[in-house]
Amino acid sequence: MTARVITITSGKGGVGKTTGVANLGVSLALEGKRVVVLDADIGLRNLDVVMGLENRIVYDIVDVVEGNCRLQQALIRDKRVPQLYLLPAAQTRDKTAVSPDQMVDLCQELRHDRDIVLIDSPAGIEQGFRNAIAGADETVIITTPEVAAVRDADRIIGLIEAAEKGTPKLIVNRIKPKTVRRGIC
Amino acid sequence: MLMARKPKPEPEDRISLKGTKEGLVVTVGEGELLPLMNELARHLQHKAPFFGGAQAILDTGPRELTTEDVGRIRELFSANRMEICAIRTTVQETAQAAGALHIPVVAGSTEDPSLLTSEIQSDHEPREALFVKRTIRSGQNVQCPGHVTIVGDVNPGAEVVASGDIIIWGKLRGTVHAGAQGDDTAMVCALLLEPTQLRIGNHIARSPEGGERDSNIPEIAQVDKRGIVVKPWNMIKQ
Numbered sequence: 418m419t420a421r422v423i424t425i426t427s428g429k430g431g432v433g434k435t436t437g438v439a440n441l442g443v444s445l446a447l448e449g450k451r452v453v454v455l456d457a458d459i460g461l462r463n464l465d466v467v468m469g470l471e472n473r474i475v476y477d478i479v480d481v482v483e484g485n486c487r488l489q490q491a492l493i494r495d496k497r498v499p500q501l502y503l504l505p506a507a508q509t510r511d512k513t514a515v516s517p518d519q520m521v522d523l524c525q526e527l528r529h530d531r532d533i534v535l536i537d538s539p540a541g542i543e544q545g546f547r548n549a550i551a552g553a554d555e556t557v558i559i560t561t562p563e564v565a566a567v568r569d570a571d572r573i574i575g576l577i578e579a580a581e582k583g584t585p586k587l588i589v590n591r592i593k594p595k596t597v598r599r600g601i602c
Numbered sequence: 603m604l605m606a607r608k609p610k611p612e613p614e615d616r617i618s619l620k621g622t623k624e625g626l627v628v629t630v631g632e633g634e635l636l637p638l639m640n641e642l643a644r645h646l647q648h649k650a651p652f653f654g655g656a657q658a659i660l661d662t663g664p665r666e667l668t669t670e671d672v673g674r675i676r677e678l679f680s681a682n683r684m685e686i687c688a689i690r691t692t693v694q695e696t697a698q699a700a701g702a703l704h705i706p707v708v709a710g711s712t713e714d715p716s717l718l719t720s721e722i723q724s725d726h727e728p729r730e731a732l733f734v735k736r737t738i739r740s741g742q743n744v745q746c747p748g749h750v751t752i753v754g755d756v757n758p759g760a761e762v763v764a765s766g767d768i769i770i771w772g773k774l775r776g777t778v779h780a781g782a783q784g785d786d787t788a789m790v791c792a793l794l795l796e797p798t799q800l801r802i803g804n805h806i807a808r809s810p811e812g813g814e815r816d817s818n819i820p821e822i823a824q825v826d827k828r829g830i831v832v833k834p835w836n837m838i839k840q
Contacts, residue, residue: 471798474799509741
């Protein structure tokens with residue numbers, strides 16, 4: 418059995434990608450799924466901090482790709498939830514340390530014996546984003562009810578379609594029920 | 603007739619020797635390398651009686667230098683009893699040339715993306731010490747095959763790796779690895795020892811869960827039979 422690889426992305430920063438990945442990862446693991454969350458934001462990693470696993474990092478994604486360690490050595494098991502693992506990003510490197518092809522290979526390796534691989538994408542549309550979607554089967558876009566976030570989400574949808582990753586799913590974060598009721602936005 | 607040529611920069615503008623917070627910095631400006639080398643030779647010769655024996659940081663800015671160029675510049679320095687302790691550059695080529703000659707590289711200006719991953723590397727003799735006088739921030743990385751002394755803080759997300767001891771005159775909140783070649787006798791000490799992760803030789807430890815500790819005295823971490831142990835930093839009792 419192989420996992421679904423799902424990338425969470427947004428274009429705009431600060432809309433809740435990392436928080437979304439952490440929450441989705443924990444919820445899916447609590448449902449009994451075997452989950453890996455992968456931080457693709459090399460150089461500005463945060464998923465480890467949000468999940469409270471920062472102090473357990475020994476190896477990271479760049480070490481795996483460069484062959485300094487085995488994949489199993491870099492995966493950090495979250496002790497609070499069964500079957501939840503984090504593959505942290507490197508902090509002292511940048512997005513060019515990993516290529517999209519390497520990400521595809523890495524995702525193939527992560528798929529085995531798991532149900533879900535969630536990838537936390539960096540903001541932006543540059544190599545970090547391309548790396549994050551390279552190995553994905555599906556994508557989820559997070560946006561907030563603000564013009565800039567919606568505009569960036571639209572741009573990202575175009576890029577994902579161009580990359581032939583299918584139609585992305587959408588999460589609207591920080592929705593304001595009052596605004597919705599008034600029909601604005 | 604109009605002169606189309608740009609005015610030549612004054613020689614004084616192109617080479618400068620300045621004392622800064624980091625120490626003596628020799629800046630090489632723009633222009634052809636060969637005349638600049640001659641100017642540099644003149645400057646060094648002139649200042650040698652004053653700076654003789656000094657270690658200087660060579661700032662080459664965006665200039666691309668080959669290993670050969672860097673070697674020749676280093677010879678100029680040593681001919682005047684001076685030494686290049688580090689090269690500051692904003693380009694990869696020069697950094698690589700410096701690396702090939704085992705000269706530590708300091709990341710250049712703030713426009714330089716490599717500052718995000720700035721590494722201070724020293725590949726001199728083992729057990730040599732590296733002195734760093736600044737805050738090491740998230741994503742920055744100090745590596746040294748000897749001892750490291752840092753005057754400043756090591757923030758979360760920063761990494762200090764040394765094959766010898768690590769002494770931090772400031773707050774240690776990042777990740778450190780002393781005795782990185784497997785030396786369990788190495789130690790780590792800091793005015794405030796609250797590392798994200800602390801490694802000595804082949805041992806690894808994390809700060810206790812639950813955030814802030816009330817201890818705000820300098821502490822020292824060493825390996826004993828129980829693993830990594832943290833004690834108040836009191837060298838007299840040892």
